[in-house]
Amino acid sequence: MVTLDLQSLIIRFREYLQNKGLSYTPQRRVIFEYLCKERSHFNTEELIASLREKRLKVSRATVYRTLGHLEDAGFLRQVALNSTQIHYEFIANTKHHEHVVCESCGSIIEFSDPQLEERIEAVAAKHNVSITRHNVQIFGICRRCREQVKT
Amino acid sequence: MVTLDLQSLIIRFREYLQNKGLSYTPQRRVIFEYLCKERSHFNTEELIASLREKRLKVSRATVYRTLGHLEDAGFLRQVALNSTQIHYEFIANTKHHEHVVCESCGSIIEFSDPQLEERIEAVAAKHNVSITRHNVQIFGICRRCREQVKT
DNA sequence: CAATATTTGAGATCTAATCTCAAATATATA
């Protein structure tokens, strides 16, 4: 039962904006719809380049600002796949998952593991921290890359 | 049974350097000893500032280069505590652990949870990835910060 | 419709990280 429908995502976004006294401007619409349709993982510069390619004119500053709002609103999640760039993923229409990253080819495998999630909850509870988000990254070499090295 | 002794750490570092055909220069020594003695978590700019304060003269470029070697050698581990800076921790003398970060006060709680580690191994195995490193970050609000807000 | 508040965009600024290349050091070789 996952919300994939664009219209209902837009409604959720508009509600969020309204609650904050913000308006649903054309720029915010462009960015939001683009992300809903096209993207799962991305970093901001990639996104800016893609928008530019499609002649969707939104300034760099507005993109950064809008991503901040989308993160606050819970549509985006920062994932720590790489250390010198903010990397996001759109989460409103996918189920929660973590990442395995191949350090050789950069490919990303998504996984979800309920037992792992349980442990994370347990750890947070044990330290009396009310959890807002979490991240798990596993880095390694994927099978394909291991096989290529052998050759 | 943890190696805390500076001398044996230095020996390990020198062995690593030797194997790679690199030399144990005064600059590398300064950085390494400083990290062994003073630091657990740090980012590179902080480290550069600290060295400068202590009048330990090593250029920025050399610090960045040396940290790269130390990471390769397994003395440092990148931890994803913050998205726009590389954050390291010195791991040669501590046991493996993960982090809970308070988003309000920035305090860091270290924890280790064998069951969680087990799940990570299991996931990597399932996807046939030979694991090189992993990271778990839990973000939230610590008890102290929650209590302060109430007031 | 006027007054007020919000948002945008262009470009400046900041910061982290990397690169460049000549000078300094270190190492190997004769």
Added chain:
DNA sequence: TATATATTTGAGATTAGATCTCAAATATTG
């Protein structure tokens, strides 16, 4: 030991991502 060779360093330039500034444009409110 002298010479040749390779490595390392440091100062500063460069790059890249992110943020800031502020006037102009747009939206909202009374």
